[in-house]
Amino acid sequence: MRFRASIQNIHTFTKFTASLSTLGHIAWVRLDEKDVRFTVIPEQGTQVWSVLSIDTIFETYTIQSAAPNNTINLEVPIAPLQRALKSAQNAIAANIRLTKKDNIPLLSLTITTMTMNSSAPCGSAGFNGRNGSGENGADGYDAPDEFREESAELFGARGQDRETTVTQDIPIRVLAPASVEGLHEPRCREPDVHITLPNLMQLKSISDRFTKLALSTKTSTRTGFTSSASGPKLELSGNMHGCLRLSLNTDSLRISSLWTGLENPELDPEQNSEGEAGLASHPSTRMKQLGDSTGQSEEGWATVRVEGRDWGRVLSVGRLGGRVIACFCHEHALILYVFIGGNETGVGESVLTYYISSYSA
Structure with a gap:
């Protein structure tokens, strides 16, 4: 099972997840060869069934699974995904992929930004540290595991721009096809x-x-x-x-x-x-x-x-x-x-x- 894509419209993706997060905490995400679907079904209130064309959000898109149309079903917490996307607003590149760490499935968002190398002396190695959300990770996840920051230039001159890569991991669940077979949009009569x-x-x-x-x-x-x-x-x-x-x-x-x-x-x-x-x-x-x-x-x-x-x-x-x-x-x-x-x-x-x-x- 593989999924990897580069994000070409980070602003639209962020606004989209923000609109979903107001209605529910969890989204059922269906990925396949044709489109990307996000569904939110709260216990009470409005349901959202969205069908996004792949090129609305992604530029390159690779998916592979044993299911028909290479379908992958995921359960994704919306708020952590939105926070990760917000951090990529000024990125020069952003990629998302399905991966696993310590046997926990993750959506891994990797963003590349340009930063000014104004304080690091020549010959210093890249910094691997915690994120800015607090020592224990204010978003409820272990900060060192979720945010990995590396310098793309191990030896940079003072005052020069350099590429910085940040990876944020969102814990998810991979759903079996049988578990989502019964989900379907509400049936309504013809509108007046x-x-x-x-x-x-x-x-x-x-x-x-x-x-x-x-x-x-x-x-x-x-x-x-x-x-x-x-x-x-x-x-x-x-x-x-x-x-x-x-x-x-x-x-x-x-x-x-x-x-x-x-x-x-x-x-x-x-x-x-x-x-x-x-x-x-x-x-x-x-x-x-x-x-x-x-x-x-x-x-x-x-x-x-x-x-x-x-x-x-x-x-x-x-x-x-x-x-x-x-x-x-x-x-x-x-x-x-x-x-x-x-x-x-x-x-x-x-x-x-x-x-x-x-x-x-």
Whole structure:
């Protein structure tokens, strides 16, 4: 079993893992010849099923296993991976590989940086030492084992740049194919409304403000918020005329924000088993016959209720940019499709899929 790759887009990879870390601690990572998949399934809250094209993140990519398509399944702690990637932001090269140390499987991230050799005298050897997270390793791992720092130039002149290589090891689990066979994306019915969301960071700012207002009121009758443990609920609604509405209803206030002029993407007949006839009877086609583009009509809206803090964490994916399409299954679920890449030459499009269950009224 082998896996080795050079990372060509460290910033995207870091932002991606940061968005996952807000929703769960562990990711199921599936590597194969076609793509890279990260899945987060927390005990409560939003599930994430992401499919990344290899060239979205990696430049060179080598994988080998006994499974079909050379598939390797891993269980990876997200926070240590994110911290390792953050340390590589200024690297001139970064590589990741599957390895083993003391019979413990690891993802080993090796980064190369340029440093100024201003203090080491001529003829001094490279430094092998602890990392800067503290004597005992603030991230919960044994620092000497996890960080190995070496000088690429054993003899360097004072004041000259030199390459420094740092390796960080992330303990993981290698999963047997049988243990992940039963994992599959949630099944949802056809959406009633599909709409392109506005800028996610703007939407997050307003959503977080509503959540703070709800927390300050302590109780809400219509959202089902009765304690700080359950968290305030926000109503998110959309129609097939480019309108999106975010609402907060408590026993002491009612407030909402309305976006108009958004896009309702056209459905592709080839993606429907019944073709054009299937689109004619699609729920979104029927919903398009109701309501209007002003957002004032109460007809034609599909609504879901989301937990405010969980919703705010989902919206952190906005740091990746990209197009986001929201699919509303009225009173049942909200599915977000986040598309990244695809506009860059030679880079395939990747999609992150978020499944958010709706709370009852």
